[in-house]
Amino acid sequence: MSTxxxxxxxxxxQMEPRIGEKTRNMARTLAMIxxxxxxxxxxxxxxxxxxTGYVFETREEAFxxxxxxxxxxxxxxxxxxxxxxxxxxxxxxxxxxxxSLFNSAVVVGPKGYIGRYRKNHPWGAExxxxxxxxxxxxxxxxxxxxIACAICYDIWFPETFRLAALQGADLLCVPTNxxxxxxxxxxxxxxxxxxxxxxxxxxxxxxxxxxxIGHERGQPFLGNSIIVGQTGWPLAGPASFDRExxxxxxxxxxxxxxxxxxxxxxxxxxxxxxxMYDEMLGAQARRGWY
Amino acid sequence: MSTxxxxxxxxxxQMEPRIGEKTRNMARTLAMIxxxxxxxxxxxxxxxxxxTGYVFETREEAFxxxxxxxxxxxxxxxxxxxxxxxxxxxxxxxxxxxxSLFNSAVVVGPKGYIGRYRKNHPWGAExxxxxxxxxxxxxxxxxxxxIACAICYDIWFPETFRLAALQGADLLCVPTNxxxxxxxxxxxxxxxxxxxxxxxxxxxxxxxxxxxIGHERGQPFLGNSIIVGQTGWPLAGPASFDRExxxxxxxxxxxxxxxxxxxxxxxxxxxxxxxMYDEMLGAQARRGWY
Numbered sequence: 001m002s003t004x005x006x007x008x009x010x011x012x013x014q015m016e017p018r019i020g021e022k023t024r025n026m027a028r029t030l031a032m033i034x035x036x037x038x039x040x041x042x043x044x045x046x047x048x049x050x051x052t053g054y055v056f057e058t059r060e061e062a063f064x065x066x067x068x069x070x071x072x073x074x075x076x077x078x079x080x081x082x083x084x085x086x087x088x089x090x091x092x093x094x095x096x097x098x099x100s101l102f103n104s105a106v107v108v109g110p111k112g113y114i115g116r117y118r119k120n121h122p123w124g125a126e127x128x129x130x131x132x133x134x135x136x137x138x139x140x141x142x143x144x145x146x147i148a149c150a151i152c153y154d155i156w157f158p159e160t161f162r163l164a165a166l167q168g169a170d171l172l173c174v175p176t177n178x179x180x181x182x183x184x185x186x187x188x189x190x191x192x193x194x195x196x197x198x199x200x201x202x203x204x205x206x207x208x209x210x211x212x213i214g215h216e217r218g219q220p221f222l223g224n225s226i227i228v229g230q231t232g233w234p235l236a237g238p239a240s241f242d243r244e245x246x247x248x249x250x251x252x253x254x255x256x257x258x259x260x261x262x263x264x265x266x267x268x269x270x271x272x273x274x275x276m277y278d279e280m281l282g283a284q285a286r287r288g289w290y
Numbered sequence: 291m292s293t294x295x296x297x298x299x300x301x302x303x304q305m306e307p308r309i310g311e312k313t314r315n316m317a318r319t320l321a322m323i324x325x326x327x328x329x330x331x332x333x334x335x336x337x338x339x340x341x342t343g344y345v346f347e348t349r350e351e352a353f354x355x356x357x358x359x360x361x362x363x364x365x366x367x368x369x370x371x372x373x374x375x376x377x378x379x380x381x382x383x384x385x386x387x388x389x390s391l392f393n394s395a396v397v398v399g400p401k402g403y404i405g406r407y408r409k410n411h412p413w414g415a416e417x418x419x420x421x422x423x424x425x426x427x428x429x430x431x432x433x434x435x436x437i438a439c440a441i442c443y444d445i446w447f448p449e450t451f452r453l454a455a456l457q458g459a460d461l462l463c464v465p466t467n468x469x470x471x472x473x474x475x476x477x478x479x480x481x482x483x484x485x486x487x488x489x490x491x492x493x494x495x496x497x498x499x500x501x502x503i504g505h506e507r508g509q510p511f512l513g514n515s516i517i518v519g520q521t522g523w524p525l526a527g528p529a530s531f532d533r534e535x536x537x538x539x540x541x542x543x544x545x546x547x548x549x550x551x552x553x554x555x556x557x558x559x560x561x562x563x564x565x566m567y568d569e570m571l572g573a574q575a576r577r578g579w580y
Contacts, residue, residue, distance in 0.1 A: 120563050127555045136566055156492055156558065158448030159567045183523050189478065191491055191522055198488035201481055202446055232481055233473050265417045268446065273410050276426055277449045 006170070006253035008144045011041035011246050012210035014225040014239045019053030019216050022065060026051055026077055029091065032246065033078075037085035039248055042144050045210040048092035048119075048151050048177040049103060055125075055217040059101070062129045066096035069106055070113040079108045086110045088142050090149060092175030103130045105149040105175050107140050115140050117149035121157055137163040145170050145253040152176040155192070155209075161199035165269060170230075170256035172199070174209040178222040190224045193238050201232025204260040204268050206251050213242050230256045296460070296543035298434045301331035301536050302500035304515040304529045309343030309506050312355060316341055316367055319381065322536060323368075327375035329538055332434050335500040338382035338409075338441050338467040339393060345415075345507040349391070352419045356386035359396055360403040369398045376400045378432050380439060382465030393420045395439040395465050397430050405430050407439035411447055427453040435460050435543040442466040445485050445499075448492070455493035455559060460520075460546035462489070464499040468512040480514045483528050491522025494550040494558050496541050503532050520546045 013032040017025045029046055036044045048054065051074040056062040069075055074093055082089045088109045095104035095116065103119040103126060118133030119126075137160060139148045148164035150172055155161070164172050178192045189197070192209070200207040207228040212221045226237035227249040235249035261267045303322040307315045319336055326334045338344065341364040346352040357364055364383055372379045378399045385394035385406065393409040393416060408423030409416075427450060429438045438454035440462055445451070454462050468482045479487070482499070490497040497518040502511045516527035517539040525539035551557045 120566060121561055122555070124553050124555050132563070153556075153561075157562060158452070158488075158492060159562065162448070163567070181521075183521055185523055188523070191487075194484050194522070195488050195492065197481075198448075198485050202448060202485065231471075231473055232484070233475055233478070263414050265412070265414050266443075271411055271443075272447060272449065273422070276410060277453070 004254060006145050007250060008042040008253060009040050009248060009250050010043045010045070010208050010227055011036035011039060011248045012045045012208050012225045012227055012237070013246055014211055014213060014223055015047060015050065015244050016214035017047065017050050017053045017212060019055055020061070020065060021053070022051055022074070025053065026074055030077060030081055033081045033085065033089065036246060037087060039246065041087060041248060043088045044090070045173045045208050046089070046091040046175055047210050047212040048175040049094050050092050050175065050212065052094040053216055054177045054212070055219050056129055057217070059129050062094060062101055063096065066094040066101050068097065069093070069095050069104065069116050075106050075108065075113070078106065079112060082108045083110050088114070088144055090147070090173040090175060092151060100131045101129055102133065103151060105151060105173070107142070107147070107149065109142055111143070114142055117151070119151040119154060120160070121153045123153040137167070139164065139167040139169045147171045147173055149173050149175070152178060155195050155199060158199060158202070161203045161205065165203035165205045169205060170253040171206040171208060174207060176209055176211045178211050178224065180220060180222055189238060190222060192222065193224055193226050196226055196228050197232045197234070200228040200230060202268065204230045205256050206230050206253065213244065230259055294544060296435050297540065298332040298543060299330050299538060299540050300333045300335070300498050300517055301326035301329060301538045302335045302498050302515045302517055302527070303536055304501055304503060304513055305337060305340065305534050306504035307337065307340050307343045307502060309345055310351070310355060311343070312341055312364070315343065316364055320367060320371055323371045323375065323379065326536055327377060329536065331377060331538060333378045334380070335463045335498050336379070336381035336465055337500050337502040338465040339384050340382050340465065340502065342384040343506055344467045344502070345509050346419055347507070349419050352384060352391055353386065356384040356391050358387060359383070359385050359394065359406050365396050365398065365403070368396065369403060372398045373400050378404070378434055380437070380463040380465060382441060390421045391419055392423065393441060395441055395463070397432070397437070397439065399432055401433070404432055407441070409441040409444060410450070411443045413443040427457070429454065429457040429459045437461045437463055439463050439465070442468060445482070445489060448489060451489035451493045451495065455495045459495060460543040461496040461498060464497060466499055466501045468501050468514065470510060470512055479528060480512060482512065483514055483516050486516055486518050487522045487524070490518040490520060492558065494520045495546050496520050496543065503534065520549055
């Protein structure tokens with residue numbers, strides 16, 4: 001029976017890249033992708049900068065490890081895996097474009113290269129190595145549906161979710177390298193998970209976050225990969241703080257569109273008061289208030 | 291010693307208004323305000339429509355219960371309490387302005403009437419009784435600092451937090467009548483609390499939510515009043531689902547400005563990519579995508 005529904009199985013691969021060990025890191029991503037394929041995943045999300053590691057000491061180090069898209073070896077390996085497993089893969093990668101570096105996500109599918117996203121909000125020392133993203137928040141038409149990407153600190157900005165949802169994205173894929181935030185209470189989800197849940201709920205959009213674990217040059221990472229449904233509640237995870245693991249969830253991407261309607265009066269995205277926001281946010285931006 | 295710090299004590303008064311019983315409801319708010327004053331509160335937040343109740347059966351019923359601002363009896367009573375206790379009060383009220391009704395919050399201080407906020411995002415049958423807010427998200431300069439208001443469904447829209455924070459608000463006061471959301475897991479905070487935490491964290495702004503409890507004409511309410519710090523973590527609450535109670539927290543409003551700086555590179559509000567948002571959100575609004 002043919003239907004308009006879009007059921008998919010999403011896997012987020014929580015792993016531990018090691019800085020500079022590209023061959024080892026790529027082998028680990030490919031092994032975990034194989035595992036996800038065996039679990040029946042249609043879409044796999046890998047962490048931020050998963051081929052190179054994160055804590056660069058110099059721009060030269062980052063530059064040496066970076067690759068052009070889609071010709072670099074890492075993307076070519078993921079393309080081969082996507083074709084072999086007939087799946088879509090979203091992976092964080094250190095991208096080189098001429099003399100510029102970007103903290104990017106590459107999107108590949110069974111039929112080839114689909115596109116790239118470049119992190120719009122650089123965090124900490126990333127400001128020393130990377131250019132801020134210059135592609136906006138593109139929505140990719142993939143074999144499994146409309147997906148957009150965000151990377152780590154991007155989800156601290158609710159505009160990221162909005163830009164994806166308002167362009168029709170059903171699922172936001174988030175390769176990330178979350179770091180601990182101060183004052184985390186033990187009995188509450190990590191703040192990054194709270195931001196993912198709030199963004200999913202407020203936009204009726206699925207959100208799939210693949211984080212890394214481990215320490216790198218003194219920087220600890222957080223794990224807690226999570227897949228959130230369009231209602232804002234977790235479908236899988238949060239994963240552990242400290243183990244490599246795969247989390248898997250089934251979702252019907254069609255629900256992201258259908259269930260934006262909350263009752264006979266309210267639809268989340270249409271209820272936005274754009275008459276007010278546009279004028280006020282523009283005015284405040286011009287006045288420079290904060 | 292004179293300092294530039296702004297320490298205050300905030301109380302959110304979780305109560306159960308009864309539909310149509312204005313005299314009884316007002317007496318209850320005034321008794322709880324007295325209790326908050328004894329606890330040393332400088333600022334008190336009361337629930338949405340706390341003087342009238344929420345589930346109107348007809349527009350005529352709502353109209354009869356509504357009052358003009360600031361001349362209505364409810365506001366006058368809160369003004370007297372604010373003067374007597376030398377405190378600021380934010381209270382949800384059914385406002386009548388000519389032939390129009392608004393779901394409003396009134397802000398009064400020791401020296402008199404400060405201003406009003408009108409709910410921008412009407413929920414459910416409110417669309418039958420109330421006009422959508424037409425005052426934007428005003429920020430009030432009060433004796434204790436810069437505060438803004440939002441009411442219930444308003445916090446489903448991250449633009450609400452942004453508009454307040456970008457105009458310099460240090461604290462968002464949220465009179466609310468939260469209703470249960472589907473699929474609430476037992477081991478996670480209610481979604482309204484998650485939205486408050488995410489909004490506080492992403493904007494480095496304190497958020498104080500006073501909810502109601504009980505049932506009204508078949509509609510259950512949620513309690514779970516909460517006061518959230520500028521880091522996004524609860525300072526007090528969540529309160530119970532089903533008991534009238536006061537939650538109290540001390541906060542230094544100066545922290546809302548100081549701690550927006552996350553590290554030597556990042557400041558939450560300045561890191562916004564307004565170059566990209568303004569163009570893209572405007573373009574998407576024109577294209578009508580959702």
